[in-house]
Amino acid sequence: MKEKIKNLKIEFDNLVQNTNEKIDDLKVAFLGKKGKITELLQGLKNVPNEEKREAGISINNFKEYVENKIDELEKIYKQKELEKEINSAEKIDITVPSNNKLGSLHPITIVQKEVEEIFKSMGFMVEDGNEIETEFNNFDAVNVPRNHPARDMQDTFWLDNGEVLKTQTSAGQNRILRKYGAPCRVIFPGRCFRNESVDASHENTFFQLEGMMVGKDINVANLIYFMKTMLSKVLKKDVDVRLRPGFFPFTEPSFELDVTCPFCGGKGCPTCKQGGWIELCPCGMIHPEVLRMGGVDTTKYQGFAFGLGLTRLAMMKYNIKEIRMLNSGNIPFLSQTKTR
Numbered sequence: 001m002k003e004k005i006k007n008l009k010i011e012f013d014n015l016v017q018n019t020n021e022k023i024d025d026l027k028v029a030f031l032g033k034k035g036k037i038t039e040l041l042q043g044l045k046n047v048p049n050e051e052k053r054e055a056g057i058s059i060n061n062f063k064e065y066v067e068n069k070i071d072e073l074e075k076i077y078k079q080k081e082l083e084k085e086i087n088s089a090e091k092i093d094i095t096v097p098s099n100n101k102l103g104s105l106h107p108i109t110i111v112q113k114e115v116e117e118i119f120k121s122m123g124f125m126v127e128d129g130n131e132i133e134t135e136f137n138n139f140d141a142v143n144v145p146r147n148h149p150a151r152d153m154q155d156t157f158w159l160d161n162g163e164v165l166k167t168q169t170s171a172g173q174n175r176i177l178r179k180y181g182a183p184c185r186v187i188f189p190g191r192c193f194r195n196e197s198v199d200a201s202h203e204n205t206f207f208q209l210e211g212m213m214v215g216k217d218i219n220v221a222n223l224i225y226f227m228k229t230m231l232s233k234v235l236k237k238d239v240d241v242r243l244r245p246g247f248f249p250f251t252e253p254s255f256e257l258d259v260t261c262p263f264c265g266g267k268g269c270p271t272c273k274q275g276g277w278i279e280l281c282p283c284g285m286i287h288p289e290v291l292r293m294g295g296v297d298t299t300k301y302q303g304f305a306f307g308l309g310l311t312r313l314a315m316m317k318y319n320i321k322e323i324r325m326l327n328s329g330n331i332p333f334l335s336q337t338k339t340r
């Protein structure tokens with residue numbers, strides 16, 4: 001048996017030297033069901049009992065040797081193939097003109113930039129927010145302590161370290177109040193996440209744009225003025241806004257801001273469900289507790305805040321009925337805004 005294995009090893013080594021990439025043949029010849037190693041194993045039954053154990057070990061060692069060698073050959077072969085491909089076929093000339101297939105900005109990005117420009121022209125700063133937030137910033141600092149029922153409506157994705165994917169851009173309020181203090185005018189757009197069942201008008205990932213204006217004597221009339229100005233510019237129409245009572249733990253009083261339907265001018269159409277108004281932007285006067293937590297002296301300052309639904313605004317502006325298209329990566333759909 002020893003002799004047999006020795007001879008087979010010599011044969012195998014010779015073949016390895018001259019495989020010429022016929023690795024599969026080699027594999028079948030040695031490791032296949034009817035291969036030489038199976039033959040050796042079958043031959044074990046004719047080996048005298050006292051030599052069986054040693055013979056078995058020798059065969060297995062040889063088998064392992066063959067398997068390793070074949071693995072190695074396969075790796076070398078794949079590497080060679082890859083090199084061939086890189087060297088021959090695909091050469092990309094980065095100096096060739098683009099054939100006019102330029103990308104386009106995402107509809108939400110376009111709307112975000114427009115809103116940013118409008119607020120900048122009115123003296124607001126633009127801040128970046130985090131997508132991962134502390135539980136404190138996302139909830140406690142905006143008056144939503146643990147066990148507050150408002151947490152239920154904003155179930156989100158929790159990380160192992162206790163932080164969350166932020167559910168609202170309001171999560172940036174505390175950090176921004178601490179950074180700038182009063183008075184300040186700041187907007188901070190951002191991507192938000194919620195544990196939502198996705199359908200035509202609900203997404204687990206969406207964009208908001210938060211704004212805050214804090215100063216002496218800031219009041220609801222200021223809020224109405226800024227929102228009306230901004231919306232008329234974005235929608236490129238003179239729109240009206242109205243406030244209805246709302247509830248948010250971080251504003252007092254809280255409002256739902258509606259805008260006259262830009263499609264029918266307020267007469268009533270399917271988009272506004274014949275009502276003439278579209279609900280667009282929750283807002284209110286910042287709750288004194290939120291200001292205090294942000295280090296603002298509430299005997300001197302007050303302010304308004306709003307949480308504009310950027311995804312919603314983009315859908316309205318471009319008359320998009322299906323929210324899922326926005327995260328779809330569908331280029332023909334997303335690039336339609338290019339020419340608008």
Ligand code: DAH
Pocket residue numbers: 167168169170210211248250251282283284285305306307308
């Ligand atoms: N953060 C709220 C939400 O996502 C929206 C909101 C409401 C933001 C009122 C505000 C506000 O700044 O004043 O549901």
